[in-house]
Amino acid sequence: MVGMNSMAKPVPRSVVEGFYKALASSDFAALDPYLAEQVTWTISGPVDILPFCGKRSGKAVVLKLLDRDIPAFLEKRRLVPSVMLVDGDRAAVFGRLTASRGDIGRKISYRIAQFVRFENERVVEYTSIIDSFDAVEQVLGQQLTLPGGTRAANPELVAI
Amino acid sequence: MSYSVSRALVDAFYKAYATREADKVAPYIHDDVEWTISGPVDFLPFCGTHRGKANVLDLIEHQVKAVLRTFSFVPDEVVVDGDQVAMLSRQSAKRTKDGCTVSYRVANIMRFCDDKVIENLSLIDSFDAVEQVLGQQLTLPCDARPDDGALVTV
Numbered sequence: 505m506v507g508m509n510s511m512a513k514p515v516p517r518s519v520v521e522g523f524y525k526a527l528a529s530s531d532f533a534a535l536d537p538y539l540a541e542q543v544t545w546t547i548s549g550p551v552d553i554l555p556f557c558g559k560r561s562g563k564a565v566v567l568k569l570l571d572r573d574i575p576a577f578l579e580k581r582r583l584v585p586s587v588m589l590v591d592g593d594r595a596a597v598f599g600r601l602t603a604s605r606g607d608i609g610r611k612i613s614y615r616i617a618q619f620v621r622f623e624n625e626r627v628v629e630y631t632s633i634i635d636s637f638d639a640v641e642q643v644l645g646q647q648l649t650l651p652g653g654t655r656a657a658n659p660e661l662v663a664i
Numbered sequence: 665m666s667y668s669v670s671r672a673l674v675d676a677f678y679k680a681y682a683t684r685e686a687d688k689v690a691p692y693i694h695d696d697v698e699w700t701i702s703g704p705v706d707f708l709p710f711c712g713t714h715r716g717k718a719n720v721l722d723l724i725e726h727q728v729k730a731v732l733r734t735f736s737f738v739p740d741e742v743v744v745d746g747d748q749v750a751m752l753s754r755q756s757a758k759r760t761k762d763g764c765t766v767s768y769r770v771a772n773i774m775r776f777c778d779d780k781v782i783e784n785l786s787l788i789d790s791f792d793a794v795e796q797v798l799g800q801q802l803t804l805p806c807d808a809r810p811d812d813g814a815l816v817t818v
Contacts, residue, residue: 548769548789548792549789549791549792550791550792553791553804587748587750587773589743589744589745589746589748589749589750589773590743590745591743591744591745594741594743595743596741596743596750596752596773598750598771598773598785598787615702615785615787616787617750617752617771617773617787619740619741619743619750619752619771631740631741631752633752633769633770633771633787633788633789634787634789635702635703635787635788635790636789636790636791636792637703637704637707637790637791637793637794638702638703638704638790639791640791644804648704648794648802648803648804649802649803650798650800650802650803
């Protein structure tokens with residue numbers, strides 16, 4: 505069955521909560537011990553528009569992404585989890601990421617889902633899915649359109 | 665004692681949902697279900713919040729199929745905790761209008777009640793999904809998308 509490895513050592517909920525407390529508050533000194541040396545960190549989305557998207561490997565690279573690269577693009581980044589699930593060696597969190605773009609004085613907020621796998625109480629694999637269309641529109645500060653400027657098939661409908 | 669959904673039930677639901685056939689999915693859907701797909705409804709008309717079993721089955725059987733014919737829905741992760749389930753999947757489909765293949769990742773968070781789904785939120789890599797479904801790149805400010813073939817969406 506997918507998502508269940510009977511041989512894997514379960515991660516305690518307290519460890520998942522500790523990891524997320526550090527991640528959500530951008531406390532990277534506290535986050536460091538939760539990351540395995542060979543961690544892979546994947547954020548799904550268009551890397552040519554949202555440069556923090558893509559796949560990174562290695563603890564040092566991931567910490568640089570979180571501590572320097574993302575803050576250079578999005579300031580005051582904060583993860584607000586709404587649901588946290590723990591199952592064996594895996595965890596999943598759904599929530600909302602809020603941030604601001606200081607250069608243009610704009611606040612942004614978009615939905616995010618995160619799937620994390622632990623080994624020996626350290627994160628070895630992180631994958632996130634973001635509502636990337638919403639994120640891109642907020643980052644750019646304008647509605648996306650088709651070539652020619654068309655957009656709404658039905659102007660009474662709104663994005664959620 | 666609080667309710668917990670079994671992994672066997674989740675697996676059975678997932679296999680039924682992968683077929684996108686309403687009669688197979690129906691036994692797993694609660695009458696009072698609320699089903700949300702996050703994304704731009706003006707580009708992807710099946711996005712939005714759908715309430716009630718009949719509306720959700722219509723969404724699965726008709727509204728999504730008007731845009732996409734899903735032929736593969738492969739789970740990468742299934743996390744079960746109490747009455748809630750999180751799934752990360754790769755969905756592949758053919759565009760109904762021309763048969764071109766599209767593929768994108770989907771994250772679902774579901775809550776079960778009495779062995780039926782009563783709440784679902786689907787998150788998709790919606791920028792990627794919109795461009796694939798439309799079959800063309802979205803218009804961006806001239807400096808927002810560099811002309812660099814080395815960059816890819818994951």
